[in-house]
Ligand SMILES: [Zn+2]
């Protein structure tokens with residue numbers, strides 16, 4: 024699909040993004056570069072500023088009568104607040120910023136497909152190339168929707184991919200229902216009464232009470248949520264006390280909740296609040312509970328997943344496809360887009376986590392997402408771009 028020189032070119036584009044990572048909603052250089060490339064290639068319309076730094080490149084097919092059908096393909100642009108441990112030439116130039124989730128690769132894949140489709144325009148209907156800011160905890164997908172993404176650029180179907188370490192290189196992992204969980208956060212502040220650690224009878228000890236709240240919260244998933252409905256509750260922060268001989272006034276704890284169903288989510292939210300308040304009340308302490316729903320679950324459309332599977336099968340053969348890939352309790356803000364438009368989100372294998380594709384100078388860590396020695400596998404640019412191009416031609420074919 025891409026000539027040898029185009030492959031070299033897009034590898035360089037990817038590595039340039041990798042060397043210049045930008046954190047959520049600060050993707051100014053990235054956004055500017057995408058804009059200038061889309062312009063150079065003759066994209067029919069380019070919309071900037073959606074969700075801050077978001078860019079949408081629109082291409083109208085020239086085959087047959089104007090079709091009302093339009094599809095959107097999304098790539099995320101942001102990097103992570105992490106200092107890269109790789110030493111190869113394209114390693115991050117900035118300390119504390121790194122493309123450790125492979126979004127640099129998602130950009131290169133979509134740009135490569137976009138270039139070919141903008142040149143050829145051999146389809147019927149409209150294609151929107153959606154470049155999204157702030158995926159890493161910023162809900163940039165939602166920010167684009169709030170700025171009118173789908174009113175300005177109506178889509179009948181939407182698609183996105185994520186590179187996936189541990190899945191063999193170039194293997195597609197599809198799922199026709201929930202592929203990623205909802206992500207939610209809780210914060211609990213327990214207020215007791217501080218005093219001398221040798222005289223606990225005069226105090227209300229928030230650590231003693233907090234430890235019972237923790238035990239009770241861990242009972243929610245094992246004793247109250249339906250066992251076949253996946254759910255994770257992790258208490259990941261506890262802060263209390265300043266000195267061994269002082270009982271402090273407060274304890275702060277926080278954690279994450281991941282579920283696929285709203286039934287489990289509603290139950291967990293309610294039980295965290297009830298258990299915290301009632302346990303604290305029984306000991307004359309007070310609990311302030313804050314529960315924040317961040318990303319909804321990423322739920323794929325069955326029919327649209329089947330279209331994508333058929334395209335991958337035709338291009339790469341059955342052996343390169345996992346039809347029912349294992350879902351993950353991680354979360355993804357493409358979920359907001361899937362709440363507005365039916366579509367599918369799938370994994371594209373980045374190869375073994377030992378990272379044999381990484382160049383000389385990589386750090387010693389595993390090649391896994393959000394790891395300081397991660398690197399995107401450049402071989403996926405050709406594979407992913409070929410897939411996007413064929414998908415567009417097949418879904419926007421001239422009837
Ligand atoms: Zn990530």
Ligand SMILES: [Zn+2]
Pocket residue numbers: 124125126158185
């Ligand atoms: Zn990611």
